[in-house]
Amino acid sequence: MEKRNKITRLFILLTVIAGLSVTGCKKKDDATPATDTTTTTSVPMGTLITHLHAYVGSEEVYQYGADIIYTSTGRKISLSMAQLYISTIQLVKMDGSLYTVPNTVLLQVPDIMPYLIGKVPAGNYKSIRFYVGLDSNTNKKVPSSSPDDVLNKPSMWFGSAAQPEGYAFVNIEGRIDTSENALGSDIEMKSFMYKIGTNSNYKQVIMPDKNFTVTPDQTQHIHMYSDFGRLLNGIDFSNKKNLMIMSVSENDSALAKTIAANIPHMFHYE
Amino acid sequence: MLVLSCYACRYDKYEQVEPAKEVCLPVLPDSVSFSKHIIPLLNKNCNTSGCHSGLSPEGKLNLEPAVAYSKLSKKGSGYIDTINPKNSVLYSAVVSASNPMPPTGRLDDCSIELIYKWMQQKGKNN
Numbered sequence: 001m002e003k004r005n006k007i008t009r010l011f012i013l014l015t016v017i018a019g020l021s022v023t024g025c026k027k028k029d030d031a032t033p034a035t036d037t038t039t040t041t042s043v044p045m046g047t048l049i050t051h052l053h054a055y056v057g058s059e060e061v062y063q064y065g066a067d068i069i070y071t072s073t074g075r076k077i078s079l080s081m082a083q084l085y086i087s088t089i090q091l092v093k094m095d096g097s098l099y100t101v102p103n104t105v106l107l108q109v110p111d112i113m114p115y116l117i118g119k120v121p122a123g124n125y126k127s128i129r130f131y132v133g134l135d136s137n138t139n140k141k142v143p144s145s146s147p148d149d150v151l152n153k154p155s156m157w158f159g160s161a162a163q164p165e166g167y168a169f170v171n172i173e174g175r176i177d178t179s180e181n182a183l184g185s186d187i188e189m190k191s192f193m194y195k196i197g198t199n200s201n202y203k204q205v206i207m208p209d210k211n212f213t214v215t216p217d218q219t220q221h222i223h224m225y226s227d228f229g230r231l232l233n234g235i236d237f238s239n240k241k242n243l244m245i246m247s248v249s250e251n252d253s254a255l256a257k258t259i260a261a262n263i264p265h266m267f268h269y270e
Numbered sequence: 271m272l273v274l275s276c277y278a279c280r281y282d283k284y285e286q287v288e289p290a291k292e293v294c295l296p297v298l299p300d301s302v303s304f305s306k307h308i309i310p311l312l313n314k315n316c317n318t319s320g321c322h323s324g325l326s327p328e329g330k331l332n333l334e335p336a337v338a339y340s341k342l343s344k345k346g347s348g349y350i351d352t353i354n355p356k357n358s359v360l361y362s363a364v365v366s367a368s369n370p371m372p373p374t375g376r377l378d379d380c381s382i383e384l385i386y387k388w389m390q391q392k393g394k395n396n
Binding site for chain 1 (some may be wrong): 329330345346347348356357359361362363365366367368369
């Protein structure tokens with residue numbers, strides 16, 4: 001009997017030790033649960049920034065309005081404006097689940113490369129995905145008067161105010177060789193201007209896998225570039241009617257759909 | 271069961287990196303000079319052939335002595351950040367756990383601290 005009691009007490013002791021050992025372990029990898037989540041409490045966080053360059057083809061745009069560079073299809077272009085919104089940013093964890101970065105809208109503008117994505121759970125990730133543009137709720141918002149409000153940018157409005165038309169998701173302007181064979185002289189460089197917006201042109205970009213690690217209390221950069229020349233693939237520039245999209249109604253055109261369809265393919269890792 | 275419990279634990283994978291100020295204190299200069307301290311660091315680790323040098327430098331960032339400062343300090347580039355050095359591309363690259371620079375091997379803690387301190391001291395071309 002005494003022997004049995006000793007064995008029972010030993011069994012209980014080992015069970016308690018085992019239980020403490022299991023619960024004492026730190027979580028193995030990402031602290032967030034496997035399903036899509038935006039919770040951030042009591043999880044080690046690091047800072048994530050995208051270092052985003054503006055390119056045309058393989059050339060970085062350095063001098064807006066001045067540089068003559070070539071698209072990937074060999075057409076001469078000079079950009080004077082290249083801006084776009086990025087929102088609904090999701091980080092893909094190593095197990096394929098997603099972390100949605102809350103409340104982040106970025107506006108890529110000329111000559112600025114770093115864009116703060118925000119504080120995110122520390123851990124190992126394999127990719128990033130995001131939308132170019134604004135979701136339907138944000139697209140209905142009236143901007144504040146603060147210069148820091150990313151929506152308070154008249155260059156991204158269709159008219160003199162942001163509403164009721166919503167925002168331009170992409171604004172690209174410049175001059176482009178309009179010759180049929182893309183071998184035109186400077187005389188054949190004509191002005192173009194495209195403001196792409198509306199909910200139907202809200203496009204997701206899914207980047208390929210490229211692992212990165214966010215370390216607690218440190219900053220990690222994701223180095224990418226946006227090829228604004230890629231947006232113009234498939235456009236017949238010899239047709240002078242194809243040089244302008246300025247209004248919401250024009251965003252229903254085949255031309256706008258052609259440009260919008262190029263959005264998911266314009267981003268690359270540097 | 272006890273043995274199984276021990277093997278159920280996994281190690282934390284994060285590398286918590288902070289500049290080892292105490293270790294470098296006798297070695298780190300009071301005032302960090304770009305030409306005297308940072309350039310030699312770039313020469314040894316960054317602008318070697320095939321990396322951040324030449325006509326087609328990696329990441330389009332040339333860190334050769336004649337142009338390094340102008341490239342790093344280019345407005346809007348984010349390569350250096352004198353307000354929050356941790357957020358600079360330069361610092362985050364040398365402490366990155368996933369894509370560290372240089373790719374041949376992490377800089378020693380004192381070199382990392384030197385870069386941090388140079389930015390803290392306004393990242394001058396001195």
